[in-house]
Amino acid sequence: MPERSTADAILIVLQVMEKYREKRRPCYLAFLDLEKTYDRLPRAVLWKSLRERDVSERLISIIKDLYEGWKAAVLTPHGMTKKMDFTVGCTKGRL
Structure with a gap:
């Protein structure tokens, strides 16, 4: 995410997780660090x-x-x- 901090990414993840939790739906997340591949x-x-x-x-x-x-x-x-x-x-x- 250009021009975004790690804190921004964490906030987005928490918001997504909360939306899924409200709907009682499973939420699957994957974190890929492609910088060192x-x-x-x-x-x-x-x-x-x-x-x-x-x-x-x-x-x-x-x-x-x-x-x-x-x-x-x-x-x-x-x-x-x-x-x-x-x-x-x-x-x-x-x-």
């Missing part, structure tokens, strides 16, 4: 690892959707390269 991690390895840890296919599908169609260009001394598909690494600052 491996930049060269093959995504197939990530999906396999999540399955081995019994993460639901629905959640894996949601995470995969975050990476689908991820393209980036590289700024070189000669200018910007064409956009390229990336199939390895974890994005940062996108969630």
Whole structure:
């Protein structure tokens, strides 16, 4: 959350939890620290690892959707390269 503090995030989580509690509905939260993930991690390895840890296919599908169609260009001394598909690494600052 750009320009937001940890305290802001905690407040939002507490508000979400309270809304679900009022409706007597289950609330599931996941906290992902993607800052220190491996930049060269093959995504197939990530999906396999999540399955081995019994993460639901629905959640894996949601995470995969975050990476689908991820393209980036590289700024070189000669200018910007064409956009390229990336199939390895974890994005940062996108969630």
